Amino acid sequence: MALIIHRCTCGHTPTRHPADGACRDSLRACRCTTYKPVEQPELLPTWTMFGVPIPEITPPGERSDHRATCACAACQALYAELAGGTS
Numbered sequence: 001m002a003l004i005i006h007r008c009t010c011g012h013t014p015t016r017h018p019a020d021g022a023c024r025d026s027l028r029a030c031r032c033t034t035y036k037p038v039e040q041p042e043l044l045p046t047w048t049m050f051g052v053p054i055p056e057i058t059p060p061g062e063r064s065d066h067r068a069t070c071a072c073a074a075c076q077a078l079y080a081e082l083a084g085g086t087s
């Protein structure tokens with residue numbers, strides 16, 4: 001399931017920021033120590049193990065991959081926009 005997330009101000013996704021807060025982007029040796037979400041949420045695409053994109057989006061507030069998604073107004077709005085189709 002694709003997730004709507006707020007990137008941290010360091011540019012990394014919240015999945016890089018576990019419960020203790022410190023960013024764990026090993027590739028770029030990020031020095032960010034606290035998850036500071038930017039205001040604007042974005043869609044984080046997910047793929048199956050075969051590299052196929054997963055079009056379904058996890059509704060805001062629901063859990064996916066052992067992590068609760070954000071349910072703020074901005075996320076709700078983005079979800080409505082993305083899941084609402086082209087009508």
Ligand SMILES: [Zn+2]
Pocket residue numbers: 008010011012016023024025030031032
């Ligand atoms: Zn980072």
Ligand SMILES: [Zn+2]
Pocket residue numbers: 008009010011012017023032033034035036
């Ligand atoms: Zn960060």
Ligand SMILES: [Zn+2]
Pocket residue numbers: 006041070071072073074075
């Ligand atoms: Zn949110």
